[in-house]
Amino acid sequence: MSMDPMWKKHPSDMHSILVDAATAFGSGQHSTTAGCLLILDQLAPLNPKTALDMGCGSGILALAMASLWACPILACDNDFEAVRVTQENAILNKLDDHLQSFQSEGFASPRLKEEGPFEIITANILAGPLIEMAGDMRIHTTLGGKIVLSGLLITQAPQVIVAYEAQGFRLLEEKPIQEWMTLLMERSQ
Numbered sequence: 279m280s281m282d283p284m285w286k287k288h289p290s291d292m293h294s295i296l297v298d299a300a301t302a303f304g305s306g307q308h309s310t311t312a313g314c315l316l317i318l319d320q321l322a323p324l325n326p327k328t329a330l331d332m333g334c335g336s337g338i339l340a341l342a343m344a345s346l347w348a349c350p351i352l353a354c355d356n357d358f359e360a361v362r363v364t365q366e367n368a369i370l371n372k373l374d375d376h377l378q379s380f381q382s383e384g385f386a387s388p389r390l391k392e393e394g395p396f397e398i399i400t401a402n403i404l405a406g407p408l409i410e411m412a413g414d415m416r417i418h419t420t421l422g423g424k425i426v427l428s429g430l431l432i433t434q435a436p437q438v439i440v441a442y443e444a445q446g447f448r449l450l451e452e453k454p455i456q457e458w459m460t461l462l463m464e465r466s467q
């Protein structure tokens with residue numbers, strides 16, 4: 279990460295997050311991450327009681343949620359290295375008091391059932407896995423809860439939307455950046 283003075287200066291209403299992606303995905307520079315961060319910024323006034331970052335990679339989205347809200351933030355990934363890097367980044371940013379990362383293959387961990395359902399879930403993974411987990415996403419999202427989905431190309435967005443609409447979600451916003459799409463959806467049923 280650059281040590282350019284720009285990293286030290288930011289508007290007073292913005293949060294700085296230091297991320298060492300190391301061996302995990304998610305430096306914050308990809309269009310999918312940018313789309314998720316822009317939508318999380320829009321959701322900031324919601325002040326949820328529960329939030330989850332599914333497929334956390336470096337933990338950048340979980341870190342953003344932890345810097346926005348005081349609620350417990352869970353971050354999980356099927357890759358142990360991503361879980362380790364996320365926890366290190368939480369410590370680095372002094373956000374480890376309410377951000378915990380752990381290993382889970384999708385929603386398989388019993389901890390997700392114990393601590394959910396969640397008011398906000400981010401999942402910046404790939405279109406295929408997002409479609410496959412649509413049913414589980416419904417089970418783990420509160421009625422009226424918001425999900426932020428990314429990691430998909432603009433051309434893949436219609437398939438993802440159809441899969442989630444079939445599970446009782448409604449599309450609130452599409453945020454295209456370059457060839458990538460980020461979706462904001464709400465569980466309405």
